[in-house]
Amino acid sequence: AQKVTQAQTEISVVEKEDVTLDCVYETRDTTYYLFWYKQPPSGELVFLIRRNSFDEQNEISGRYSWNFQKSTSSFNFTITASQVVDSAVYFCAIRGDNQGGKLIFGQGTELSVKP
């Protein structure tokens, strides 16, 4: 079985601060996939990134970066120079090997960026 823990329930920062959202996962599969989704106040779920277990390279996309460390079973998400538009709930998720359609999500972290 897969499990994702996002220990930070709520984070509040001031605009332009950097912020890291933590994600710790559990799985017995050798092959698995990790994801981050964003849910802005409007409610839709927006895909941010997916990563397979064989690719531990960090990823950077604009102000967003992701740090995948198998040694600590973590897949943390950093927003650099945060903006008010980054305010949202962020979900980390995992999919095991041969588990099509079966993403397991963490509890989510609500990020509030204040001007």
Next chain:
Amino acid sequence: NAGVTQTPKFQVLKTGQSMTLQCAQDMNHEYMSWYRQDPGMGLRLIHYSVGAGITDQGEVPNGYNVSRSTTEDFPLRLLSAAPSQTSVYFCASSYYTQGAGEKLFFGSGTQLSVL
């Protein structure tokens, strides 16, 4: 390009009533899933399907039924609604690519209240 279409967007039921949440996708995706979102609980998987005629239980299947008679449609049935089923429901469809993994496309959600 409609993507994933969920209906209705809002629904109020009385305890004991039954209803079906509709979900349709036009992307020919093999995988489809239903999630419920509750405050502090993240998204929890109810049921999922890996293809027409194949369904399986997720994390919280009790009180819900599904069927997948076609690739496009994946309705979720509440047999006898209970207040504990008050939630926001999301349908998702996805496809898998070797190496890159799976990418979920979510519907816009259904806000269900059971009185």
